[in-house]
Amino acid sequence: MSPEIIFISVLLGLAFVVGEAQPIINVLDHGAVGDGKRDDTQGFLKAWDAACLDSRSPTLVIPPGKTFLLSQISFEGPCNSSIHVQVGGNIVAPNKLWTSELVNWISFRNVNNLTIDGSGQIDGQGSIWWDCKNKRTFGISGCNNSRINGLKFINSPGKHLAIHKCSWVHIKGLNIAAPADSPNTDGMYIQNSEHVEVSDTIIGTGDDCIAIGTGSSDVNMTGITCGPGHGISETVACSGIVLESIGIALDPAAKGDRPTSYCLNAQGSKVGEVTPDVSCLE
Numbered sequence: 001m002s003p004e005i006i007f008i009s010v011l012l013g014l015a016f017v018v019g020e021a022q023p024i025i026n027v028l029d030h031g032a033v034g035d036g037k038r039d040d041t042q043g044f045l046k047a048w049d050a051a052c053l054d055s056r057s058p059t060l061v062i063p064p065g066k067t068f069l070l071s072q073i074s075f076e077g078p079c080n081s082s083i084h085v086q087v088g089g090n091i092v093a094p095n096k097l098w099t100s101e102l103v104n105w106i107s108f109r110n111v112n113n114l115t116i117d118g119s120g121q122i123d124g125q126g127s128i129w130w131d132c133k134n135k136r137t138f139g140i141s142g143c144n145n146s147r148i149n150g151l152k153f154i155n156s157p158g159k160h161l162a163i164h165k166c167s168w169v170h171i172k173g174l175n176i177a178a179p180a181d182s183p184n185t186d187g188m189y190i191q192n193s194e195h196v197e198v199s200d201t202i203i204g205t206g207d208d209c210i211a212i213g214t215g216s217s218d219v220n221m222t223g224i225t226c227g228p229g230h231g232i233s234e235t236v237a238c239s240g241i242v243l244e245s246i247g248i249a250l251d252p253a254a255k256g257d258r259p260t261s262y263c264l265n266a267q268g269s270k271v272g273e274v275t276p277d278v279s280c281l282e
């Protein structure tokens, strides 16, 4: 190798490092406190604006060891590049009723190439809602190519995770929990979405584990443990549903219904053991 070539390759190496560095945007640097008492909504929104404008595929960091109190919040796209949201800390809803037109407490809207992961817990403080209106904890809508990995969702006012008008969504390793007698606390609700994959997820709530709503297709579920809860239901006009290795177990502590599944106009197939049987799938 001649010295010139070595020189050039070193330069290219440096350019690569500088050009590809993915910025870290920490909510603590944008005014969030994380003491579980002060409202961190504005800090999160400022951090989101910085991330969304960045065209270098930033990581938005919600650091571990803290609890962030958020009011109803909507993270809006489109953004200038893919975004990775790392949820290390916990997020908690206000312990009072919040009112707004929006159905979700936390929404991500029109954000493509979004990855949300980490071991943080998202607590909807839902018990005050369970007698009245049906709000939801977390929703992503209008998106393509999303990943949600590893998070824990508890005690939603209503459905825990709603996927609406999205394509290519990969959900893995979630843990979703609410009391068996909490009303309408579906684990996951997938509507008007296609190419959705849900795997290795544990759901125990008061309503459906996973409900698939109208206009959905190519939805695959593997390794879902469900119970307590009503199982997996498909409502209208869904196709290409594949269930693989689904075990719906009744929580020994839960009294009442056996796990069931039901469907209407759903088409698809079963692979491996699927219990209870979903009769409409081949």
Ligand SMILES: *[C@@H]1O[C@H](CO)[C@@H](O)[C@H](O)[C@H]1NC(C)=O
Binding pocket: 053, 054, 055, 080
């Ligand atoms: C983000 O995208 C907008 C619209 O395409 C553009 O005007 C702006 O310069 C971009 N910002 C950055 C930081 O790249």
Ligand SMILES: *[C@@H]1O[C@H](CO)[C@@H](O)[C@H](O)[C@H]1NC(C)=O
Binding pocket: 079, 080, 081, 082, 083, 112, 113, 145
């Ligand atoms: C998302 O990824 C696709 C495919 O890699 C790319 O074409 C598109 O520009 C990306 N959009 C954003 C906002 O990152």
Ligand SMILES: *[C@@H]1O[C@H](CO)[C@@H](O)[C@H](O)[C@H]1NC(C)=O
Binding pocket: 144, 145, 167, 168
């Ligand atoms: C959506 O994401 C998939 C998977 O990354 C990609 O193949 C496809 O081109 C994207 N579609 C649009 C409209 O961006």
Ligand SMILES: *[C@@H]1O[C@H](CO)[C@@H](O)[C@H](O)[C@H]1NC(C)=O
Binding pocket: 195, 196, 197, 218, 219, 220, 242
């Ligand atoms: C669902 O499974 C089918 C059959 O294995 C496969 O062809 C399809 O690509 C999968 N879809 C997703 C979104 O993973």
